[in-house]
Amino acid sequence: MTELISCYGCGALVKDIPGESHKYIGASAGCWEVYGEILAKEYGEYGYPETVHRLTVDTYAIQHPGKPSHQSIQSVNTHLISLNLVLEKGLEGAEATQAIRKILDYASEFVWLEPPVPNGRMTVLDVVRAKDFLEHQALVQKWARDVWNAWSVYHHIVRQLVSWCNIA
Template sequence: MGNLIVECPGCKLKLPSKNLEPCDRYHASGECWQFYGELAAYNMSKNDPAFIHQLAVDAYGAQHSGGVTRNITTAFALIGLYLSIECGYTGRQVQKAHMELAKRRHDWPRFEPPHQTYSLTVFDVLRVEPGKKRDEMLKSWAEDVWKSWEHYHDWVRTICHQWLNR
């Protein structure tokens, strides 16, 4: 009997099956979600005042939209990526923007994920040695995810301009 491979429904990463349950929050395999947990633990251990982990939260959230992922999760992920990548916000500043948006009651739209395959995933970030190089790869991953959601860039910019004056 050969090794079974599982494909993550969000990022399409193919990994050896560990028979893990799919993630119940994101459109992700349990195996991919486990890698995200490793990245989260690494990021949180850094005690980074700029909170680079927010970039990982938003990149993973956008990349694993669809399925069980809530509309607000995708909206906040895309808004966070925009604020980080195009406006130069730190993770802490993105968190504050998310808190401002959360004060408004809004029916977020259902987002249609990109059809193309992503160039980078959480696995690519973890393969890079810890430290500055891993942080740079995390930023590259986030930029790749943001670029792939180009079909919603105007919507995100409009929301940020109207609700956050950004």
């Protein structure tokens, strides 16, 4: 039986497996594996639901911010901006992706945002259990809102960056 450990990014109890997850996303290998299962369902079985997928990627990246570095700072800021655009501004996934490209012109303005504790109460373990696409969609939406709300202390910074770009 594989031992469980707490993911150092989100706190989920996941398999303790060897390996690294990603260059700058701070997740244990077991958590990264569960995230991969979710992505496989979205790309395959669920036919790539663009806006749901956008929320999945953004939420996972924000919940696993890693350590301060140029890449992690840019990742957290852009994914928070994307959550704002989808959850608050009502943009579709493709529109949010286009907006992120525009916002990257302002990357020099990005700063390290100290992750909240807890960094959301839901994790990939809540989402991976979905029995069908409708449940998956509802869980991803709930997870995204949960993590977005956990970062509420930074919402004013995110909204300012969005306003500079005249998006939505």
